[in-house]
Amino acid sequence: MEGFWYFLLTGEVPTMEQTLAVVEDFKSRAAIPGYVFDVLRAMPRDTHPMTMFSAAILAMQRESLFAKRYSEGMKKTEYWDPMYEDCTNLMAKLPAIAAYIYRMKYKSDTPIASNPALDLGGNFAHMMGIAKPYDDVARMYFILHSDHESGNVSAHTTHLVASALSDAYYALSAGINGLAGPLHGLANQEVLGWIQGVFKKLGGKLPTEEELKKFLWDTLNSGQVIPGYGHAVLRKTDPRYTSQMEFCQKHLPDYPMFKLVNMIYKVAPDILREHGKAKNPWPNVDAQSGVIQWYYGLVEYDFYTVLFGVGRALGVLANITWDRALGYAIERPKSVTTDMLEKWAAEGGRKLG
Ligand SMILES: CC(C)(COP(=O)(O)OP(=O)(O)OC[C@H]1O[C@@H](n2cnc3c(N)ncnc32)[C@H](O)[C@@H]1OP(=O)(O)O)[C@@H](O)C(=O)NCCC(=O)NCCS
Incomplete structure (x- = not known):
């Protein structure tokens, strides 16, 4: 993750020596x-982890x-210069804050002290209390969720607020x-809820292709979206979906939820095309990410967006550093x-003058 921070800020892939310097x-x-811990502890424990x-x-x-x-x-x-300092200081602290919230809220208030010998991803897995290869899951998840084209709500909001020199x-x-x-x-948590709904209806069994098609049509006919499919910008399978699929093929090929995700990938695009609404019938980053977290024992849905937030911070904090550099x-x-x-409207919706 530290090397990725270097890459986002410079556009250059760091050498091992440069990566280790950023780790330090x-x-x-x-x-x-x-x-910060006092603030968190003062909040009711049923407060949403994103709050x-x-x-x-x-x-x-006050540290700015x-x-x-x-x-x-x-x-x-x-x-x-001070924007870079603030952003790097924040990025260095966020995984530990996220892990603290997790252990305080969901694991009977048992925070795990950081291990200064570890890198950011390794230390995060350690403070979450989840064994290897969750350190690799964390690194992959954070990097894949950092950003893509900055046109999304979180990236744009961060940029917008910083533009006021906040x-x-x-x-x-x-x-x-x-x-x-x-x-x-x-x-991503809605994808997981949907997938588990399918399993529940079938008493824990994988559906046949015909049964799955019916579940997908039932979802669409009840006016809901197929979660994890479609995108405001992409018009093909999200490469972040593909990376996670490759990870699953290596580490959890026989996991039933992963098998179901693959089955959905086989049938959902054609159904969405036939349905005729979604401009992009292909899966996005969320179609798979919750399944991986669940497999490694992170079963608290509400926390998934915090993980996304740590990753998104990598991208948007690099962006606002550059915003200030470019004036x-x-x-x-x-x-x-x-x-x-x-x-x-009378002119047929052409560009406003
Ligand atoms: C991601 C998303 C919000 C993009 O929205 P968008 O830019 O408005 O997408 P589109 O232009 O393709 O939408 C056109 C229509 O198709 C529908 N549509 C888009 N994705 C759909 C899906 N997965 N299932 C069913 N219908 C979908 C939209 O609801 C919209 O319907 P409307 O005209 O009745 O309002 C949308 O695809 C969606 O809701 N996907 C499911 C939720 C999800 O996976 N979100 C994570 C995004 S990374």
């Missing part, structure tokens, strides 16, 4: 202020070097709130009057 740098930034995660990030805003240097009159050409703590907390929505980060302006939506909209 992250370790020096990993300590979490004690008040806890977002609150912990926001609580650390960007806010401090801005108030001291820093020049615009220097903005990127620091990284304000901006990331806002982006995480967007990720918490059911059409965004929450979709991007404050962003605001275009305002239009009703007259302009009516003219636009």
Whole structure:
């Protein structure tokens, strides 16, 4: 993960030596202020883990070097530097905060101390209390969820809030709130719920192809979407789905839930095409990710979006560092009057002038 951070910030694949230097740098930034744990512990235990995660990030805003240097009159050409420091400091702390929330909320309040000898992904698996190869699952999951084209709600929100020169703590907390929505980060848990619903109806057995087709049509005919399928931008199988499928083929080829995911991949695209609505009938990143977490014992659905959030932070924090380096302006939506909209509609919806 640390090497990926280097890659996102520089566009260059790091050497092993450079990767290890980033690993060491992250370790020096990993300590979490004690008040973050106080904030988390003060929240009712049935608070959604995404609320806890977002609150912990926001609580650390007082640590922002960007806010401090801005108030001291820093020049615009220097903005990127404290933004980089804030973003790296945040990234070094997020996996431990996520693991703390998990152990506090779901594992009878038994946090596991960090092991400073480990890298970010290894330490995360250790603090979650999940054995190997979950460290590899964590690295894969975080990297695959970092971002893709930044047009999604969480990436855009983070960029938008940072464009007001709000620091990284304000901006990331806002982006995480967007990720918490059911059409965004929450979709992976819906996939899992749907798959388990199929198993439940069949008393734990895998469906036949005909039975599966019927389940898919029943879902569509009841006005619901097929979770894990479709995408606002992609028009083919999401490469992040393919990476996870390859991981499953290697590590859990006989797991019934993985088999069912593969069966769905065989029949759902044709059904969605016949249904005629979705512009993209292919699976997205969420179609498989919950199954992997479940296999490794992470069965608390609500927590999945926090995992997504740690990964998404990698991408969006690198983005806002570059936003400041490139001197991007404050962003605001275009305002239009009703007259302009009516003219636009009368002209057949062509570009607003
Ligand atoms: C991802 C998603 C929100 C993209 O939405 P979008 O950009 O509006 O997608 P489209 O332009 O293809 O939507 C056109 C129509 O197809 C429908 N559609 C899209 N994906 C569908 C799916 N998986 N199952 C059934 N219908 C779907 C939409 O609901 C929409 O219907 P409407 O015209 O009645 O409103 C959508 O595909 C979806 O809801 N997928 C399931 C949830 C999911 O997997 N989310 C994770 C995304 S990474």
